[in-house]
Amino acid sequence: MLRIIDTHSHLFTEEFDADRTTVLKRAKEEGVTRVYMPNIDETTIDRLLQVCEDNSGYCFPMMGLHPTSVNGHYEIALQQVHQCLMTHRERFVAVGEIGLDLYWDDTYLKQQMEAFDRQIRWALELDLPIVVHCRKAIQYIYKVLFPYKNTALRGIFHSFTGDPEEAELMLQFERFMIGVNGIVTFKKSALPTILPRIPVERLVLETDAPYLTPVPHRGERNESAYIRYTLMRVAEVLDVTPEELAGQTSANAVRMFGA
Numbered sequence: 001m002l003r004i005i006d007t008h009s010h011l012f013t014e015e016f017d018a019d020r021t022t023v024l025k026r027a028k029e030e031g032v033t034r035v036y037m038p039n040i041d042e043t044t045i046d047r048l049l050q051v052c053e054d055n056s057g058y059c060f061p062m063m064g065l066h067p068t069s070v071n072g073h074y075e076i077a078l079q080q081v082h083q084c085l086m087t088h089r090e091r092f093v094a095v096g097e098i099g100l101d102l103y104w105d106d107t108y109l110k111q112q113m114e115a116f117d118r119q120i121r122w123a124l125e126l127d128l129p130i131v132v133h134c135r136k137a138i139q140y141i142y143k144v145l146f147p148y149k150n151t152a153l154r155g156i157f158h159s160f161t162g163d164p165e166e167a168e169l170m171l172q173f174e175r176f177m178i179g180v181n182g183i184v185t186f187k188k189s190a191l192p193t194i195l196p197r198i199p200v201e202r203l204v205l206e207t208d209a210p211y212l213t214p215v216p217h218r219g220e221r222n223e224s225a226y227i228r229y230t231l232m233r234v235a236e237v238l239d240v241t242p243e244e245l246a247g248q249t250s251a252n253a254v255r256m257f258g259a
Helices: 020-029 044-056 073-089 109-126 139-146 164-172 190-199 225-237 242-257
Strands: 004-006 032-037 060-063 095-101 130-135 155-158 176-180 202-205
Touching: 004 060, 004 202, 004 242, 020 032, 020 225, 032 044, 032 225, 032 242, 044 060, 044 073, 044 130, 044 176, 073 109, 095 109, 095 155, 109 130, 109 139, 109 202, 130 139, 139 164, 164 190, 164 202, 190 225, 225 242
Parallel strands: 004 032, 032 060, 095 130, 130 155, 155 176, 176 202
Antiparallel strands: none
């Protein structure tokens, strides 16, 4: 059986309240050995911690404030996230999911950049990796990260969908990996032409469940078990066996998160 790690999944959200146990069972049956779970905002902290506690050793939590949750009053939410991170430091494998999202508009760009930078500094203070959300914001992401280029900062660029030039920008950060999910299976995805440019030692696999469901389940709720479709497509693109890719990307994940 293939042994795969899902480095980014939101199985703690309400979309899974009715059948979470079954979803986790299916993941295990498909060879998923670990699921890493990034927080969203102050409203999701309790359920994230509870799901990870109920599935200790299988589900691993991160703590951060998602950029789409950053608004004009983000300081309150960020303070709650920080308090939880410091109180339960030993439980968290990363600071995430953090970053920038300008897909809808740039109203809170300044606040997003401030929140992103502050959480980067927490990660360095605690010697934790970061998991970076970047949507329509690569130049700003680069601007925030550049001052930390020669520090010990490490992490994952989650859900990469960029072009070759953006891949080159991200690969400049040598302690970072690139997360690939179901988007690689989409008919119009450019990822199959870009992935061969990225060393396999810099790749991890993810679902972003319940979002970005891969073909052949596109249009349905995503779940960790569906990571096998991403694995199979990436293996095909890179001309390696699924076993080789599963082994390498899982080793990459463990090396990044340390657990």
